[in-house]
Amino acid sequence: MEKGKLNKSFDIIGDIAIVKFDGKLKKNDKINAAETILTKNRNVKRIFEKIGMINGEERLPKLRQLIGKGSVTLYKENGFSFYVDVKKVFFSPRMSNERLRVINQVRNEENVLDMFCGVGPFTIPAAKKCKGVTAIDINEKAIELLEKNIKLNRIQNINFYCGDSRKIVNKLDERFDRIIMNFPLYAYKFLDVSAKKCKSGSIIHLYAFIKDNESIEIKKHIKEVLTKHFKTIKITEHRTGEVAPFLERKCFDIMVKN
Numbered sequence: 001m002e003k004g005k006l007n008k009s010f011d012i013i014g015d016i017a018i019v020k021f022d023g024k025l026k027k028n029d030k031i032n033a034a035e036t037i038l039t040k041n042r043n044v045k046r047i048f049e050k051i052g053m054i055n056g057e058e059r060l061p062k063l064r065q066l067i068g069k070g071s072v073t074l075y076k077e078n079g080f081s082f083y084v085d086v087k088k089v090f091f092s093p094r095m096s097n098e099r100l101r102v103i104n105q106v107r108n109e110e111n112v113l114d115m116f117c118g119v120g121p122f123t124i125p126a127a128k129k130c131k132g133v134t135a136i137d138i139n140e141k142a143i144e145l146l147e148k149n150i151k152l153n154r155i156q157n158i159n160f161y162c163g164d165s166r167k168i169v170n171k172l173d174e175r176f177d178r179i180i181m182n183f184p185l186y187a188y189k190f191l192d193v194s195a196k197k198c199k200s201g202s203i204i205h206l207y208a209f210i211k212d213n214e215s216i217e218i219k220k221h222i223k224e225v226l227t228k229h230f231k232t233i234k235i236t237e238h239r240t241g242e243v244a245p246f247l248e249r250k251c252f253d254i255m256v257k258n
Contacts, residue, residue, distance in 0.1 A: 018048050046073075063086060082119050115180065119142055201257055222254060237250055
């Protein structure tokens with residue numbers, strides 16, 4: 001491995017490891033590194049290489065399979081099970097603690113809106129605790145897997161939709177006690193829509209990618225949008241992990257009141 005090396009960190013989702021390489025390696029070097037991971041992690045059976053950033057509205061990962069066949073796996077987290085297709089849907093096991101932090105806040109009388117639900121890692125645990133969840137994602141594969149995961153976890157109080165969150169949320173009649181917006185790249189652009197569906201006392205969990213002092217700008221944007229609908233806006237900022245050098249993912253917990 002003279003021209004590059006294996007990144008020290010890699011993600012494990014079910015029996016799949018997702019690896020990122022530093023520098024340029026020959027295919028044989030990558031296979032050798034992948035086989036080392038298999039040897040040291042007996043639960044891992046398949047390995048993918050990360051070859052680019054997640055982008056687009058459907059949040060499609062850019063991966064290349066190095067070892068094994070198939071991209072669907074069964075992942076377990078916080079007492080729940082999820083089918084995940086690592087090539088066709090966004091999923092981060094690094095968000096496990098953050099998801100638990102949010103789920104622990106959910107109360108049994110709440111109606112929850114998950115605007116970018118993916119395969120349901122927020123949706124399903126929240127539904128287990130609250131009155132009901134409305135879940136939306138534009139990725140058809142994500143919604144297909146969400147439906148399977150709802151059945152797998154024996155949950156009944158979830159309504160789900162496939163399509164553009166902006167259009168779907170605008171058509172919803174009800175207002176929500178808690179809104180989860182886990183689309184760090186563009187969630188802030190949907191804040192005007194979610195604001196219309198909040199009750200007084202509602203909480204919004206808005207995720208964003210932040211570099212340098214951009215938190216100030218995000219908070220300014222949050223206040224500009226929400227002051228059109230509410231008198232009191234309280235923002236609490238949480239770090240949820242580094243996604244690249246000098247780039248963090250943060251959650252802004254926002255409580256709104258009339």
